[in-house]
Amino acid sequence: MSRTFLVAGNWKMNTLPEEAESLVRGVISVAEAANVNVAIIPPFVYLFDAVRSVQGSSVAVGAQNCHYEKKGAFTGEISAEMLAAAGCRYTLAGHSERRLYFGESDEIVVKKTLAILDAGMTVIACVGETLNERQAGNALKVVERQVDAIVSKIDKDAFANVAIAYEPVWAIGTGLAATPEQAQEVHKFIRTILTTAAPDTHIPILYGGSVTDANATELFAQPDIDGALVGGASLKADVFGRIIAAADKASS
Numbered sequence: 706m707s708r709t710f711l712v713a714g715n716w717k718m719n720t721l722p723e724e725a726e727s728l729v730r731g732v733i734s735v736a737e738a739a740n741v742n743v744a745i746i747p748p749f750v751y752l753f754d755a756v757r758s759v760q761g762s763s764v765a766v767g768a769q770n771c772h773y774e775k776k777g778a779f780t781g782e783i784s785a786e787m788l789a790a791a792g793c794r795y796t797l798a799g800h801s802e803r804r805l806y807f808g809e810s811d812e813i814v815v816k817k818t819l820a821i822l823d824a825g826m827t828v829i830a831c832v833g834e835t836l837n838e839r840q841a842g843n844a845l846k847v848v849e850r851q852v853d854a855i856v857s858k859i860d861k862d863a864f865a866n867v868a869i870a871y872e873p874v875w876a877i878g879t880g881l882a883a884t885p886e887q888a889q890e891v892h893k894f895i896r897t898i899l900t901t902a903a904p905d906t907h908i909p910i911l912y913g914g915s916v917t918d919a920n921a922t923e924l925f926a927q928p929d930i931d932g933a934l935v936g937g938a939s940l941k942a943d944v945f946g947r948i949i950a951a952a953d954k955a956s957s
């Protein structure tokens with residue numbers, strides 16, 4: 706089974722319109738030469754413009770969140786169907802910031818995952834332990850619970866549209882990335898769960914948490930790291946471009 710790298714830039718709640726526009730243009734130009742899947746994940750308000758801008762390029766657009774219902778009286782929410790109709794190819798589910806600040810449980814993450822798949826997009830489902838959980842020796846147990854909750858509910862046919870992002874919470878936005886060995890240990894563990902659930906599909910497992918152009922090469926050299934979900938370092942096209950180039954090199 707072939708390994709296709711995916712590098713996705715999660716902009717979170719950053720950029721004003723002009724910055725967003727120039728960042729999209731920058732990413733398109735740095736992604737051009739690379740033979741990997743590249744996605745930008747801007748705030749909702751920029752999605753239409755971003756989709757229009759990436760047309761004819763190799764860059765895809767994703768969304769950071771969605772509601773799990775198709776439509777209805779949910780003020781302030783956006784459905785997966787709307788995102789797909791707007792041209793999004795990816796949507797995140799279960800980012801630790803959503804779990805932590807917006808109370809998203811495993812159950813909600815599963816509902817969102819199914820809504821995203823149902824709408825025909827690829828889900829990037831995020832999992833990862835907190836520092837306390839790691840220090841208590843429970844990292845693998847927590848990740849197992851989170852991954853199991855998701856994969857146990859997915860239809861066999863839908864696994865082709867699933868990516869998992871392992872993002873240790875203690876590494877997100879802290880500048881303290883997991884070492885390649887720490888990441889590989891968890892990725893390998895996730896791989897065994899995924900291989901049991903979907904033996905015929907190679908599900909990409911991305912690493913996220915303080916990925917930069919300085920550590921990407923080492924991380925991508927690990928056998929079970931198939932790309933990255935990048936936060937802070939995706940806000941600079943040149944830095945993001947070097948991460949894409951590292952993935953390109955690792956995959957060739």
Ligand code: PGA
Nearest residue numbers: 877878914915935936937
């Ligand atoms: P970071 O964020 O790269 O800024 O650590 C990663 C993420 O939250 O997806």
